[in-house]
Amino acid sequence: MTGTPPDGRPVRNLTLREQVLQHLREEILSSRLEPGAELNEVALATSLGVSRGPIREALGRLAAEGLVTITPRRGAIVTKLTKQEFIDAYQVREALESLATRVAVPRLTDEDRAELHRMSDDMRRCAEADDATAFFEINRRFHDKLVAASGNRRLFELHEQLLGQMGRLLQKSAQLRGGLGESAAAHERILEAVDAGDAERAAQLMAEHIEVPQRVLDAPEALDLFDEADPSSEIEKAS
Amino acid sequence: MTGTPPDGRPVRNLTLREQVLQHLREEILSSRLEPGAELNEVALATSLGVSRGPIREALGRLAAEGLVTITPRRGAIVTKLTKQEFIDAYQVREALESLATRVAVPRLTDEDRAELHRMSDDMRRCAEADDATAFFEINRRFHDKLVAASGNRRLFELHEQLLGQMGRLLQKSAQLRGGLGESAAAHERILEAVDAGDAERAAQLMAEHIEVPQRVLDAPEALDLFDEADPSSEIEKAS
DNA sequence: ATGGTGCTAACTGTCAACAATTGACAGCGA
DNA sequence: TCGCTGTCAATTGTTGACAGTTAGCACCAT
Numbered sequence: 001m002t003g004t005p006p007d008g009r010p011v012r013n014l015t016l017r018e019q020v021l022q023h024l025r026e027e028i029l030s031s032r033l034e035p036g037a038e039l040n041e042v043a044l045a046t047s048l049g050v051s052r053g054p055i056r057e058a059l060g061r062l063a064a065e066g067l068v069t070i071t072p073r074r075g076a077i078v079t080k081l082t083k084q085e086f087i088d089a090y091q092v093r094e095a096l097e098s099l100a101t102r103v104a105v106p107r108l109t110d111e112d113r114a115e116l117h118r119m120s121d122d123m124r125r126c127a128e129a130d131d132a133t134a135f136f137e138i139n140r141r142f143h144d145k146l147v148a149a150s151g152n153r154r155l156f157e158l159h160e161q162l163l164g165q166m167g168r169l170l171q172k173s174a175q176l177r178g179g180l181g182e183s184a185a186a187h188e189r190i191l192e193a194v195d196a197g198d199a200e201r202a203a204q205l206m207a208e209h210i211e212v213p214q215r216v217l218d219a220p221e222a223l224d225l226f227d228e229a230d231p232s233s234e235i236e237k238a239s
Numbered sequence: 240m241t242g243t244p245p246d247g248r249p250v251r252n253l254t255l256r257e258q259v260l261q262h263l264r265e266e267i268l269s270s271r272l273e274p275g276a277e278l279n280e281v282a283l284a285t286s287l288g289v290s291r292g293p294i295r296e297a298l299g300r301l302a303a304e305g306l307v308t309i310t311p312r313r314g315a316i317v318t319k320l321t322k323q324e325f326i327d328a329y330q331v332r333e334a335l336e337s338l339a340t341r342v343a344v345p346r347l348t349d350e351d352r353a354e355l356h357r358m359s360d361d362m363r364r365c366a367e368a369d370d371a372t373a374f375f376e377i378n379r380r381f382h383d384k385l386v387a388a389s390g391n392r393r394l395f396e397l398h399e400q401l402l403g404q405m406g407r408l409l410q411k412s413a414q415l416r417g418g419l420g421e422s423a424a425a426h427e428r429i430l431e432a433v434d435a436g437d438a439e440r441a442a443q444l445m446a447e448h449i450e451v452p453q454r455v456l457d458a459p460e461a462l463d464l465f466d467e468a469d470p471s472s473e474i475e476k477a478s
Numbered sequence: 479a480t481g482g483t484g485c486t487a488a489c490t491g492t493c494a495a496c497a498a499t500t501g502a503c504a505g506c507g508a
Numbered sequence: 509t510c511g512c513t514g515t516c517a518a519t520t521g522t523t524g525a526c527a528g529t530t531a532g533c534a535c536c537a538t
Contacts, residue, residue, distance in 0.1 A: 013499090015311050015521070017299075041490070051523045052490085053292075057299050060256075064303030072254050073490060073529055088393040091338065099334035154327040158397065252529095254491070280520070290493045295520090312499055312520060 016050050020058040023048065028067050028078055031168050035080035039068065066165045081169065083217070083226040089166050090173075090214050096159050097143060098207040101190070104149035105199035112149055113195065116142065120187045127180035135180050136171045142187060146206075173213045183209075255293040260300055262287065267306050267317055270407050274319035278307065305404045320408065322456065322465040328405050329412075329453050335398050336382060337446040340429070343388035344438035351388055352434065355381065359426045366419035374419050375410045381426060385445075412452045422448075 014022075024044075027033045039059060045052045059076045062068035069079045081089070108116075119142045126135035140163070147159045163170065174183065186209040193202035253261075263283075266272045278298060284291045298315045301307035308318045320328070347355075358381045365374035379402070386398045402409065413422065425448040432441035 013312075017521080018311070040488095042488090053522055053524095056490085057296060060296050060299050061303045064300045072257070073252075074531095075490070085393065088391045091342070091391055092335070092394050092397065095334045095338035096331070099330065103330065152327045152330055154324065155331050158331065256491080279518095281518090291520090292492055292494095313501095314519070 016054040017057045017061075020044075020048060020050065020054050021061055024058055024062060025065075025067065025164075028062070029164055029167070033078050035078050035167070037078045039076040039078065041075075065161055079165065081165065081167075081226070086166065086169055086173070086226070087214060087217055089162055090210070090217070093159070093162055093166070094207050094210040094214070096155060096162065097147065097210060098203045100147040100150040100152070100155055100159070101194075101206040102199045102203035103152060103155075104146050105194055105197065105202050107151055108149055108194065112145070113191075116145060116191055116194065119145070120184070120191055123180075123187060124184045127184040130180070132171070132175065132180065135183075136174070139174075139183070139187075173217060186212075255289050256296045256300075259283075259287060259289065259293050259297040263297055263301060264304075264306065264403075267301070268403055268406070272317050274317050274406070276317045278315040278317065280314075304400055318404065320404065320406075320465070325405065325408055325412070325465070326453060326456055328401055329449070329456070332398070332401055332405070333446050333449040333453070335394060335401065336386065336449060337442045339386040339389040339391070339394055339398070340433075340445040341438045341442035342391060342394075343385050344433055344436060344441050346390055347388055347433065351384070352430075355384060355430055355433065358384070359423070359430055362419075362426060363423045366423040369419070371410070371414065371419065374422075375413070378413075378422070378426075412456060425451075 024033075024039075033039075041052045041055050041059070044055045048055070059068055059070065063070045063076065067079055068076050070076045119138050122138050123135055123142070126132075126138065143163075144160075147156050150156070186205070190202055190205045190209065193199075193205055263272075263278075272278075280291045280294050280298070283294045287294070298307055298309065302309045302315065306318055307315050309315045358377050361377050362374055362381070365371075365377065382402075383399075386395050389395070425444070429441055429444045429448065432438075432444055
């Protein structure tokens with residue numbers, strides 16, 4: 001009986017496809033591979049020491065997840081959202097997190113609430129220290145925590161996927177929200193409603209909180225986080 | 240200059256993977272392949288006259304879409320939602336369609352509204368004729384129409400994917416909603432708010448409309464649309 | 479110069495064969 | 509009878525080779 005090692009699952013017998021998938025996903029999410037980067041199959045294959053089969057399968061999955069954009073017979077690149085796509089995603093995010101908040105509030109334990117407060121306090125500190133990087137990391141955990149607390153697994157997965165697709169743009173766009181302080185305040189207001197057990201109000205506040213950068217993005221093309229070039233062209237991307 | 244044929248895209252030069260993907264997706268969505276059905280790679284390959292490569296890639300994509308469940312060295316089956324997963328999906332659907340309605344209302348043209356009314360009337364007729372099949376088809380188009388009218392492409396895709404996963408269960412569960420008449424009435428109430436240009440109210444009504452079967456599903460395990468057997472087991476399903 | 483044309487190299491799409499794993503079953507022993 | 513063990517057929521995982529397509533470039537004609 002050589003029991004399971006300190007691993008999560010039975011015996012850590014990962015398929016090559018799974019390893020490649022995991023690797024590439026991490027590379028993209030961490031922005032080591034930036035949007036628009038070309039993903040050459042043979043280059044990846046030799047680089048990772050596997051054949052093209054597992055690479056292709058992993059790329060296909062990532063395409064279905066939206067992290068990669070495949071154009072048949074041309075190749076794959078790291079997905080680059082247009083401004084419109086980013087706005088669309090933001091809108092969906094608002095709905096998902098609002099739902100999550102509404103569902104999560106009555107389910108939160110005291111420990112959950114305590115942790116949320118801790119994160120909120122940390123964010124406040126980061127805002128005052130003007131440490132944007134740390135702020136965003138905690139911010140992400142704060143939102144993730146609420147979504148997870150909803151107990152809705154599908155919701156959690158969709159949310160994770162959506163935020164993954166939005167990537168770095170999330171941080172860049174959030175910076176024109178009116179400063180970290182305003183954002184920290186929004187979280188505090190949300191937590192107030194959460195503590196009061198007012199799920200509906202918390203959900204509403206969350207929706208408004210997320211809605212802010214949307215409005216900023218909508219009107220002024222001042223920010224060129226996007227380099228729209230060809231509004232034409234047919235791509236696969238998923239379906 | 241042999242121009243593009245009456246095709247939608249450049250020259251209709253579909254990849255085998257795409258053809259297989261399309262075929263399998265259709266088979267699943269139409270329930271010709273029912274949940275739990277095993278998807279043997281060699282069987283599919285010989286059946287479709289291609290090698291296993293494209294089959295595997297298509298199955299991988301379908302797994303990422305949630306239509307197929309792959310367990311790493313075991314094989315693929317058509318995804319079978321548990322009761323909890325179905326309830327979760329229903330909850331997400333509520334949020335998505337509520338958002339879609341809120342966004343769509345101010346964007347609707349007169350033609351859009353006319354078509355919605357037409358569908359609503361048709362549903363009313365089907366309800367009175369007790370034609371559930373036709374009712375559900377129109378119902379689906381009604382909801383799709385609203386989501387499409389939101390102009391949010393990501394929202395549309397997620398919605399389509401979600402409803403695809405829910406599959407036949409949607410119809411079965413909707414039948415214990417209180418009859419087709421009640422459902423038709425709900426659509427009529429929504430359209431009232433739509434006509435009045437009251438997006439917020441329409442969104443709220445839509446949320447309530449979708450919420451109904453959720454409550455029915457939640458409490459009584461009376462309906463055994465699901466055959467839960469092993470609440471354990473580790474599966475891949477997507478991530 | 480300039481616009482079109484035909485090569486060419488690089489890349490993706492597909493296939494068939496090989497390797498590894500799994501689940502089932504027969505057979506053995508208690 | 510029951511449980512264990514070893515073998516086997518079936519199925520998935522992976523590979524390397526081949527075929528087809530694409531994009532870029534040099535070249536030629538105008």
